[in-house]
Amino acid sequence: MTIGGPGDSRPSKNHHRDAVRTKAKRFREEQKKKDRRNRVALRGGLTAVGVAIAAVIVVVIINSIPPVGPGPANMASDGVLISEGMAPVTTSALQPEAKPIPSEPDATGTVADIRVYADYLCTFCSEFEAANSEQISQWVTTGAATVEIHPVSILTHKSSGTKYSLRAANAAACVANYAPENFYDFNAILFQKQPKEGTAGHDDAAIKGLVKDAGVNEGVSKINECIDDTTFKSWVIASTDRALSGPLPNTEVEAITGTPTVLVNGKQYVGALDDPKEFAAFVLQSAGETYSTSTPTPKPAPAE
CATH class of the missing domain: 3.40.30.10 (Glutaredoxin)
Known part of the structure; x- marks a missing residue:
C-alpha cells in the first residue's frame, strides 16, 4: 500500500483555492473602502475650493461696490x-x-x-x-x-x-x-x-x-x-x-x-x-x- 495517493491532495488544493478567493475578496473590499474614502476626500476638497472661490467672488463684488455717499450739494429738494x-x-x-x-x-x-x-x-x-x-x-x-x-x-x-x-x-x-x-x-x-x-x-x-x-x-x-x-x-x-x-x-x-x-x-x-x-x-x-x-x-x- 502506498501512503499519500492522488486522492489525498484534493483537500489541500481546495483549501488553497478558498484561501486565494478569501484574500481576493478581502482585497476588493479594502479597495472599495479606499475608493470611497478618496471620493469623499475629493468631494470635500472640491467643496472647499468652491467655498473659497465663492468667498473670493463675494469679497471682490463687495469691494467693487462703492459705499453709498451723500447726495449732491445744492439739490436738497432732489432738484x-x-x-x-x-x-x-x-x-x-x-x-x-x-x-x-x-x-x-x-x-x-x-x-x-x-x-x-x-x-x-x-x-x-x-x-x-x-x-x-x-x-x-x-x-x-x-x-x-x-x-x-x-x-x-x-x-x-x-x-x-x-x-x-x-x-x-x-x-x-x-x-x-x-x-x-x-x-x-x-x-x-x-x-x-x-x-x-x-x-x-x-x-x-x-x-x-x-x-x-x-x-x-x-x-x-x-x-x-x-x-x-x-x-x-x-x-x-x-x-x-x-x-x-x-x-x-x-x-x-x-x-x-x-x-x-x-x-x-x-x-x-x-x-x-x-x-x-x-x-x-x-x-x-x-x-x-x-x-x-x-x-x-x-x-x-x-x-x-
Whole structure:
C-alpha cells in the first residue's frame, strides 16, 4: 500500500483555492473602502475650493461696490432751484437715508413756481426744453418766476446697455455740486445734444465735453472725476424712485408717471410741449390771480 495517493491532495488544493478567493475578496473590499474614502476626500476638497472661490467672488463684488455717499450739494429738494437773476439756491448735501427738504414757494404768491421733472434721454423733454427754456430763463432772470429742475432716470435701459440716462443725470448732479451757476446751461445743452433713444448715447468723454460747452471753468477736474466714478449714482436712483412713488411736494399730483412732468404753482401742465405760447398762457392762468401789477409778469414768447 502506498501512503499519500492522488486522492489525498484534493483537500489541500481546495483549501488553497478558498484561501486565494478569501484574500481576493478581502482585497476588493479594502479597495472599495479606499475608493470611497478618496471620493469623499475629493468631494470635500472640491467643496472647499468652491467655498473659497465663492468667498473670493463675494469679497471682490463687495469691494467693487462703492459705499453709498451723500447726495449732491445744492439739490436738497432732489432738484436745483434757480431764482431771480438765474442764481441757484445753495443747500448742503443730504446724507444717505436723509429725506429731501422741499423748497418753499414764494410766500407772496407773486412769483410763479415752475418745477420740471425730466429725463435726459426723453424726446418729449427735449421738445419742451427747446420751446420753453429761453422764456423760462427770461422770467427767472426778472424775478417773475423760479424754476426747479429735477433730473430723473427712468429710461436707463433704453440706451443699448450703457445706462446713458443714469450717467447723464449723475453728470447733472456733479455740475450742481461743483458748479451750480452753470447747471441751467448744462441742463439745456444735454437736451440740445440729446442722443436718440435706443442708441448707446454719449460716452463719459463726450459728456465731459458738454460740461466745457456749458461754460464750466472752475471745478472741471472734480466734475470729470465725479462723472468717471458716477459718484451720485445711488442718489439718482433714489431720487428717481421718490419721484415715481411720490408724494410730490407742493402739489396735489401724487407722483410722476412720465417725463416731462411740469408743474406751475402745483398744477400740472398737460398742453402742447412744443408750444411756448400755450405754456406761457398756462403760467399766467395758474399764477395770474396772485400776481401784483407791480411785479414782473411772464409774457408769452413772441411768435417766430
